Every structure is written in structure tokens, then in C-alpha cells.
Amino acid sequence: MTAAMASWKQQVLQRGASLYVGDLDPEVTETDLRAAFYHVCPISSLRLCRCRLTGKSLCYAYVNLYSHAQASRALGLLNHTNLKGKPMRIMWCQRDPFARKTGFANLFVKNLDFSISSSCLESIFSKYGTILSCKVAGENGRNKGFGFVQFESQDSALAAQTALHDTMLGGKKLVSSTICINLLICHFMYLMIEQLHFYLRHVCKFVKKTERTAAAPCEVFTNLYVKNLDETITEDGLKDMFSVVGDVSSVAIMMDHEGKSKHFGFVNFKSPDDAKKAVDIMNGSVVGSKTLFVGKAQRKSERTMILKQEYKDLQIRSAEKLRASNLYVKNLNVDIDDKKLKDVFSAYGKILSVKVICHNDGTSKQFGFVCFASPAEANKALVALNGALLEGKILHVAKAQWKKDHHQEWHNFSGQNQPQSFYPSNCTTVSSAIHPLHFNFDRSTHLPFLHHPMFCQHFGAHFGVQQHVCYYHSKTFALT
Template identity: 95%
Template sequence: MTAAMASWKQQVLQRGASLYVGDLDPEVTETDLRAAFYHVCPISSLRLCRCRLTGKSLCYAYVNLYSHAQASRALGLLNHTNLKGKPMRIMWCQRDPFARKTGFANLFVKNLDFSISSSCLESIFSKYGTILSCKVAGENGRNKGFGFVQFESQDSALAAQTALHDTMLGGKKLHVCKFVKKTERTAAAPCEVFTNLYVKNLDETITEDGLKDMFSVVGDVSSVAIMMDHEGKSKHFGFVNFKSPDDAKKAVDIMNGSVVGSKTLFVGKAQRKSERTMILKQEYKDLQIRIAEKLRASNLYVKNLNVDIDDKKLKDVFSAYGKILSVKVICHNDGTSKQFGFVCFASPAEANKALVALNGALLEGKILHVAKAQWKKDHHQEWHNFSGQNQPQSFYPSNCTTVSSAIHPLHFNFDHSPLLPFLHHPMFCQHFGVQHPFMAQNYQQNFSTHVRLYFHSAMSF
């Protein structure tokens, strides 16, 4: 923990010219961000982060400026300003996740008046030290009554907590405490207690009295409600509130999955909107992972493309081997090809067929390299394992017939020859390929050692 904290403090002292821009409206584009920053200072580059499967905005971005002074100016002028109706939250970009994961110098502020904005909260807390991030939680443009303030140092956070806890702001008494991660709060919390149940898939003929009678068999019911539309017709779901948590839990066990009329009931704890949102986000994340894993074996990485090869040409070449779901040639910002891309087939068998047929094939003067694509985290791990386990000991062979090296595998571009003793000197060149978002699994082609031969007189093999 001490080492991580030292690393975090070092990053704070060595801020560059990169900013994190969060809480963006889903409709905000790269063009919108450039326009917002253009009036303050020129942008070196920016990246709006998107879902790798759907392409939808993840509502945050990274903006690189040309100097620390420009970044500081942009932070001061644009933080908490509106972009497409939502205030942007801008802070210094920190690569070290220490503060985010530990809640270092982060305060939780609740019981805020609905008129308090993020900029207002920051101006109040900034008297006690440098603030890295400040946010008042909101929904549909309205303050939810709580927020977060993260300071640069623990001392500043403690000073603000001591000074502002239980003080009045906008007619309400503030509650200021150290931020605790949700996982830690959940672990410390007692067993879940609830009395209100959500009941769905109700038959349209069921009335509130009928629903109450149905659940009263389990225990004392304090209230019942069936949701209706604007015409007074049932929406087929409602709520049943018990007096006792034990009865509520028993009702879930007994009534969930039971058949009433022609309908199978769903009965569970009535959840707040925030709880439902969290569950839906997790389900969506799990779905993304399942889809990604399904497509993983069908996705090919293709490199050494001719600069003239675009998506259409690449698809035409690979479509002979099966149904293609997507094709993408990766390009620079100016639209020129980076000479690599990805082809995703409908099935792993089709992908394997294309890999075998086209790996090493000649396409418009270039020899293609085709391999199974990998996620960035996977090829980083493989590179870490490779570099850790295979440290080079020596690039020079002990004699002309034996090659010994810790690098694996080694490939030399010459055969054994009686001319070898007459070499002036061999020059060994280690080539580790090009870093890409996906790295080929075939290290035999990605990691190779090439030997160029120099002679006193002109010779050729």
C-alpha cells in the first residue's frame, strides 16, 4: 500500500497534458468535444471511448493537449460546463488506478439541497485543498442529494471533513464522511431485510383485493397496489407490502413460480431504480463477455496489408472461405491504412479454413500474415510471460554447427555452409514485430531473429 501511495503521489506531481472527460451525454461525439475545447486551446488528440461490440459511447473520453499549461487552462475553464445539456466532469488523467480502487482522499457528501451543483460543491470544498474530482450525482437533470469530492491529499480530505460535517448548506445539515466502496459496504452490511414485494405476470382479471387475499395466506399484508395504464387497465404487475420481513421472505419462497389462472407469477424483492440499473448493467456486461468469447475463435488478425487494401477488398478476399460477420482495416486519423485489420467469420471452422489458406499468401505484392486475434489484455499477458521466461543469454553461436540461445523460437535466414568460416562478422537483429491491439498467437512468425551476412568479397548463395 505504501508503494502504491508513493506512485500515486509521484503521478500527481508529474502531471502531463492529458485530461479525463467524464459524465458525457451519450450523443456527444468526437466533433462535439473538439468544438468544446477549440475555443479554449488546441487539441493534440482525443479519444472518445466506445463499447467494442456496439460502438456506442461509454460517456467518457481522454483529451491530450500540447502542454501542461494548456491542459490546466482547459480544466479550469471547461470543468462542469454543459455539453449537450450535461455538465462535463474534467480531471487530470491518472494511469495509476490506486486512487480509484482505494478511494484515496475521497469524501462522500449527502443531504445536499437540490439546488447544489457540482461546481457549487467544488467551490465550497476547494478552500481546504486541491480537488482532483467533484461530482454531485444526478438523474434526469436533477440533483439526487449526494455527491463525491476527491482531494489530492489525505490531509486536505480530513480537514474538509472536520470543518464541513454537520454544517448547514442551503437549509440542510451536511453529512460528510470518508467514501467507502460499495463492495465493502455490502460486506459489512447485515443480511438483507425487506417487506415490499414486486409481483409481475398478473392476470388482467386479478384485482387488488384478490391479490391481497392471495398473499394474506402467508402473513399479514399492510398494503397492495396493482399498476394501471392511462385507460385504467392492469399493467400486469404490482406490489405487496408485508408487516413482517419474515413473512415477506416466506412469500417469495412460496409464491414465486406459482401458477395463478393461466399465468406463472414472478415474486421477488421490490428494488429501487438504482438497484435495478446496477443489475441490468451487470447483465449487459455479462452478455458482452459471452458474445466476445463466442466470436473469439472466429476472429482473425491480418497484417502486412498493402496500403490500398480497404474493407471491401479485404472482405472480397476472405469471403471465399465462409460467411463474414464483419471486416475492418485499421486506419490512421488521416484515413491511411495501418496495414493490418480484422476479419470475423460466422464460425470457427470457416475462420480456420481462411487462416490455413491465406496465411503466407501473396496479395497485391505483400505476403499476408493471418492469425487468430487476441484481446489486448491477453496478448499483454502473453508478452509478459514470454519476456519473463525467455531472457536472451547470447546472440552469438558457440560454433558454426550449434546455435544456443534462450530466445525461443529462433529462425535463421541461412543454411549451414562451408563459407561460414570466411564471414567477416555476422550481424544479429532481433525483431519483435509491431505492437497491435491484437497480437497473433503464432510466436513463430511474430518473434524471430534474422541474421544479415557481410563478406569481404561479393558472394551470393
């Protein structure tokens, strides 16, 4: 046995008998897992990881068996088998997180045929070395056309990448009908389907998503989404329309079950530059009686993420506008109600709401809120009415604040202006009868006794002698 083989065997034996089981269905329970493994070998223990707050499954588990041989048997027989409709991804439990976090010996494989499963992909790559993990990405039960293969060694990964990059997978002609179906119902995969031609064409080193985003900030795309199409436009007409910009490889207009246009479709260019140019030229153009929208074709997950972000931004903008348009009014006369307050403030703009806050018995708490339609109108009322006299009371008008912001502002103010007591450094003994207090105050703080004589106790050589002085220096005064 060679030294390399001995080293590999030692690494295998060090794994013990613990397996990681991932990609589980959310409904899978400990009982389901135990039953699945029971038919292969007995289980020492298992742990289905759950959320601490909700108790819901995190869709992965750890299974401990009695021996390494039993674990190897379970891995070989149960890996990629279905449990409650989803294939389990089983691998050796890796206690060292280095391989997981660095992408060591991990390959990214794209342009896969939609018929290729995780087990099929593993069988293709397994001839080049020991595979730790293999997964074909899926969404809603469908192959997304790419996957990941992680080898035990970097040499195996390099050998697989060199051998399989740009190679053709033979014997896949039976999938052509499936491609036609996918072309109709998976329009966001249209470009990938057009480029497949049953090739496993791209095998490269796995790169983290954050690194991919940083390395490729400029978005590259060739597939365009076109909506608001006139129902009379055909695919040939749509192709002729966009061919003016550049070479078009394919065009599809989505139809309903009656064969009528759904008024949107997809145009795939051969060049990303032509696709970007088409967006700039064709987006917003008028064709017949319709104004076209032309943009990058996006997956449903991408659109959902963008819509969530837009909704979040809209909420933030609405909250900021509401905060800038809402006024806090205090020192009201007890006879002022909502109607009277609205009559006073309505002269400065459109009012959305007015509320005078009252006690449980209905008597006014002498403050309220006025919300205008715009921040400009609120500012106009603030300038005009702050300090104005209303039924014998001088109004105080200010921008309304959320309670949490008000507490935070008060906390910050208190922290900046809190007095700090101290004693001189040469003071070793302090008499209880004469106990000086020294404070630091901000210069802006009002000092009512600044111009009046005070007693100041000096320490050191003249300790115990009182002098009639006023002392103020470097933001410090002393009071005894």
C-alpha cells in the first residue's frame, strides 16, 4: 500500500461513524429519519437541528452509527434517495470547517441538462476521485441547470475540471420533448435551454457568491423580457423589430391555453452588448398603440427580492415623509378640541389628521398632533404658530417624534450634560463639616450664581481657611 493510500485511509478512519444529512423536507421528523436508516443499519443516535425560537426544522440532521463500516453502507445506499419527496444529501460529518468555508476542491458545474439529478452528476464525477458532497440545485422540484461537486482533494477537482469542461454527454436525445415543455412553462430559463444542446459545457472552480458579486459588478445578460405587446404581434415580427439592434438568437411570445398572446415575451441576443443596447433603445418605445417595456429577463426569486427591497424602501420613505409632516402641539387650552385645532392649522395647508390627547374622563391633556399632507405645509405651520397665543395659552409647536427617538435623544442629552463630581488630586483628607463639591458643566448651561460671591474651599497649604471668592475657570466652578 502506497504512502498516499495509507494517508487517505487514515483520513477516512478519522471520520468515525457520523453522517451529515441535508436538503431534508421541512416536514421530515426524527421518526422519519430513524425509519429511513433502520432498513440499512441500526442508529446509535440522531439529531434533527431545529430553530431555537420556532422549533421548526432547519432541514438538516446528524446521524451517528455504531461503526465506520455501517456509516459507509448507509452513505452508499441512502445518499440522494427520496424522503417525503425530496432527495437526501448525505455526506461525512466534517468537524473541520476549513473545506466548507473556503470552497476547497469545490467545483461549480453549469449548463446541465434538466434530466440530470444529483446521483447522476455524482456518478459522472466520481471516477476522478472521492466526492465529499454533490448537489444539483433545484427550485420547486425542478433542476435549475447547475450544481456543485466537492472532492476530497484539490488534485481530483482539477482532474475532473480538465477532463469534463466543454465535453458532451451522449445518449440524451430523449430529453428533447422535455425541453419543449420547459420552453413554454419556464420562460426564465429560456436562454439556458437554448444554449444547452445536451452539453456539460462549463466546469470551473467554485467561487462564493460574495466574491462573484465583488469580482463582477457589471451585470452581463443576453435574454430580455418584453411586455405590453400588441396582440397582433407575432414572433417573426418581434424578431424583425429587435434584429435592427443586433443578432437575435431566439424569440418567444407567451400564449394562453387558447393560443392567444399574453402580451409579453422574450428576446435572446447573441451578444450582451446588443442586449444592453436594445434595452436603451427599445424600452419606452411605442409600437402600434402600446408603449413597450424592455428589460433584463429575471427569475422569479430575483423579482421577488427586488420587489421586497422596493417595498421596504417605500415604507422607509413613507415613514420619513409622515414624520416630517407630523407636528406636536402642546400647552393647549383645555377647551381646545380636535375641530378647533384643525380650524387653526388648516390655514397653512391640507390636513390629513388632527388629534387632541385626552384623559379617560374626556378632559384634554393639553397637547395633540396635527398631520399635514406634505412636509412643506408642516414647516409653514410650525414657523407661523410656534409661540403664538391661542385662547390665553402660548403654543409650543415642534416636529413630532417617535417615542423611541425621543427617548434616545433624551438619553444622549443626559449623557452629554450629566455633572461629574471630582476632588483635587492633592486632597487626602476631607472634613465632614466642610465638604466641597466640584462639578463640570457645559458652557451653555445657565449659571445662576456666577455673578454672586460664594465660599470656595482651597486645599493644600491653606487647608481649612475659608475665603469669600467667586471661582470660574475652564468650565469649572465650585460650591461649598
